[in-house]
Amino acid sequence: MAAISREEVAHLARLSRLAVTEEELDTFAGQLDVILQAVAQVGEVAAADIPPTSHSVPLTNVLREDVVVPGLTPQEALSGAPDAEEQRFRVPRILDEDVAS
Amino acid sequence: MTTTLPAYDEVVARYEPVIGLETHVELGTNTKMFCGCPTDFGGEPNTRVCPVCLGLPGSLPVANKAAIEATIRIGLALNCSIAEWCRFARKNYFYPDMPKDFQISQYDEPLCFEGYLDVEVDGELVRIGIERVHLEEDTGKTLHVGGATGRIHGATESLVDYNRAGIPLVEIVTKPVPGTGALAPEVARAYVTELRDVIRSLGVSDVRMEEGSLRCDVNTSLNLPGAQWGTRTETKNVNSLRSVERAVRSEIIRQASVLDAGGRITQETRHFHEDTGDTTPGRSKETATDYRYFPEPDLVPLAPDTAWVAELKAALPELPRLHRRRLQEQWGLSDADMQSVLNAGAVELIEQTVAAGASPAAARKWWLGELSRRANETGVELADIGATPAQVAELQGLVDAGKLNDKLARAVLEGVVTGEGSPTQIMTDRGLEVVSDTGALTAAVDEAIAANPDIADKIRSGKVAAAGALVGAVMKTTRGQADAKTVRELILERLGA
Numbered sequence: 212m213a214a215i216s217r218e219e220v221a222h223l224a225r226l227s228r229l230a231v232t233e234e235e236l237d238t239f240a241g242q243l244d245v246i247l248q249a250v251a252q253v254g255e256v257a258a259a260d261i262p263p264t265s266h267s268v269p270l271t272n273v274l275r276e277d278v279v280v281p282g283l284t285p286q287e288a289l290s291g292a293p294d295a296e297e298q299r300f301r302v303p304r305i306l307d308e309d310v311a312s
Numbered sequence: 313m314t315t316t317l318p319a320y321d322e323v324v325a326r327y328e329p330v331i332g333l334e335t336h337v338e339l340g341t342n343t344k345m346f347c348g349c350p351t352d353f354g355g356e357p358n359t360r361v362c363p364v365c366l367g368l369p370g371s372l373p374v375a376n377k378a379a380i381e382a383t384i385r386i387g388l389a390l391n392c393s394i395a396e397w398c399r400f401a402r403k404n405y406f407y408p409d410m411p412k413d414f415q416i417s418q419y420d421e422p423l424c425f426e427g428y429l430d431v432e433v434d435g436e437l438v439r440i441g442i443e444r445v446h447l448e449e450d451t452g453k454t455l456h457v458g459g460a461t462g463r464i465h466g467a468t469e470s471l472v473d474y475n476r477a478g479i480p481l482v483e484i485v486t487k488p489v490p491g492t493g494a495l496a497p498e499v500a501r502a503y504v505t506e507l508r509d510v511i512r513s514l515g516v517s518d519v520r521m522e523e524g525s526l527r528c529d530v531n532t533s534l535n536l537p538g539a540q541w542g543t544r545t546e547t548k549n550v551n552s553l554r555s556v557e558r559a560v561r562s563e564i565i566r567q568a569s570v571l572d573a574g575g576r577i578t579q580e581t582r583h584f585h586e587d588t589g590d591t592t593p594g595r596s597k598e599t600a601t602d603y604r605y606f607p608e609p610d611l612v613p614l615a616p617d618t619a620w621v622a623e624l625k626a627a628l629p630e631l632p633r634l635h636r637r638r639l640q641e642q643w644g645l646s647d648a649d650m651q652s653v654l655n656a657g658a659v660e661l662i663e664q665t666v667a668a669g670a671s672p673a674a675a676r677k678w679w680l681g682e683l684s685r686r687a688n689e690t691g692v693e694l695a696d697i698g699a700t701p702a703q704v705a706e707l708q709g710l711v712d713a714g715k716l717n718d719k720l721a722r723a724v725l726e727g728v729v730t731g732e733g734s735p736t737q738i739m740t741d742r743g744l745e746v747v748s749d750t751g752a753l754t755a756a757v758d759e760a761i762a763a764n765p766d767i768a769d770k771i772r773s774g775k776v777a778a779a780g781a782l783v784g785a786v787m788k789t790t791r792g793q794a795d796a797k798t799v800r801e802l803i804l805e806r807l808g809a
Contacts, residue, residue, distance in 0.1 A: 277377065283366070298356065299473050300474070301470075
């Protein structure tokens with residue numbers, strides 16, 4: 212059985228605002244399935260004596276002191292933006308017309 | 313809408329409301345949650361940003377120790393358990409208020425959980441269960457352009473300022489609160505008020521609703537007695553304590569009218585409107601499972617040391633509710649009098665004035681009288697009126713020393729509020745000191761007696777009450793700067809009464 216369905220890939224693409232063609236859905240579903248199968252294989256090796264982990268480094272409490280560090284100027288901050296206006300990042304319309312009520 | 317809404321009292325006689333509150337508090341740390349950018353309110357757009365809070369490739373977040381500590385202290389003050397081990401999680405969503413397209417939050421492993429807060433409503437103690445207290449980062453501010461009055465609907469584009477993005481934000485979620493009946497709106501308000509006071513007493517946030525450092529979402533549902541809880545709605549945009557109460561009340565009435573007509577309540581987000589007191593449906597959002605939460609791979613887990621937590625617990629200040637009760641006893645106030653002090657927002661001011669040397673009664677008189685009146689007239693908070701507790705105590709000291717009478721003290725206070733200087737300075741500069749020189753007073757008294765022979769005769773014949781008219785005359789010639797009691801004594805003495 213496939214680890215991820217074609218429908219799930221289409222759902223994820225929608226959430227990520229990616230326009231994916233029918234052919235691409237087949238391709239990606241197949242590729243993601245291979246990846247997930249590989250991960251599942253690693254999962255099989257993990258026995259009760261191996262605690263689940265979300266991080267490769269066995270550390271906790273990496274914290275910094277509450278001290279201000281100089282950041283970027285607005286010019287630097289906006290330099291990589293596709294568009295800017297009034298010293299702000301300019302983004303296209305957020306809601307589609309048909310969503311607006 | 314043309315349908316007549318049912319009356320509130322009638323609705324709560326038939327339905328039982330269940331409320332729940334989700335409160336966000338911006339912490340007053342110097343820097344953001346995961347980077348060293350400053351957090352001050354206001355500022356030119358995008359002046360407090362860096363590669364971390366802009367989510368630029370290659371940047372890595374590091375958690376702010378002060379924010380973790382503040383959250384644990386909030387948790388402890390709310391009687392919560394503190395997680396021995398927990399993680400941050402990514403909450404993924406597609407909206408430009410976060411440049412990373414995700415918010416670092418906490419999901420199934422909150423830093424604090426299972427607590428409660430006791431609040432007083434109508435003299436009764438209501439225990440509000442706390443589900444969780446977790447830490448996340450605030451979002452940027454979007455300015456919608458091209459639509460009507462800055463709304464997202466109809467906007468052609470949006471402009472984003474990321475100064476606020478990444479500021480530590482604590483989310484406090486209550487358990488559902490059933491059984492409050494008609495008092496549900498008051499309970500909601502009392503909870504947010506008490507929560508605000510607790511957090512303020514910890515000194516971890518300025519908790520100003522009008523500046524957005526305290527934000528509140530209110531969940532409301534209705535059910536028939538004995539039936540299962542109804543479907544809840546979540547009301548956002550509730551920006552004042554008064555609005556918390558109004559939002560619950562109006563949502564109870566609205567839901568009742570839907571249910572009465574045989575309709576169903578939709579689980580949705582609604583927006584509260586300050587002007588009308590109504591709620592309207594908000595945008596339908598992606599469902600919870602669509603946030604695709606997963607452990608944040610760029611941060612290592614938190615494991616608060618038990619010794620550290622114990623140390624923080626030992627250093628917690630007295631809870632506001634207990635603190636208030638202690639003050640009420642010290643000040644010898646009735647419940648009603650204490651309530652008016654609370655309503656005026658004068659507890660701390662009076663407390664500090666007493667600490668600066670004034671009697672509780674005098675401190676209360678100034679803050680609740682003259683200063684509250686001025687605050688109401690000018691529409692400012694009592695704390696921002698321009699007089700400090702130390703100045704009020706100094707003023708009262710001058711009254712106690714007989715240098716100012718009540719009328720003169722009020723004139724001096726006027727000067728203090730308008731920034732003329734200290735009470736003593738104003739008294740000297742304006743020559744407002746009470747005339748206590750008996751020689752000068754005696755002359756004024758004799759003058760008054762000579763000018764009012766009829767009244768003088770009455771007093772001589774034993775009608776001591778008539779002395780008031782002569783006191784008034786003397787006060788007039790001394791421009792109010794005489795001590796009325798001394799004047800009265802002098803008059804009676806001169807007339808042998």
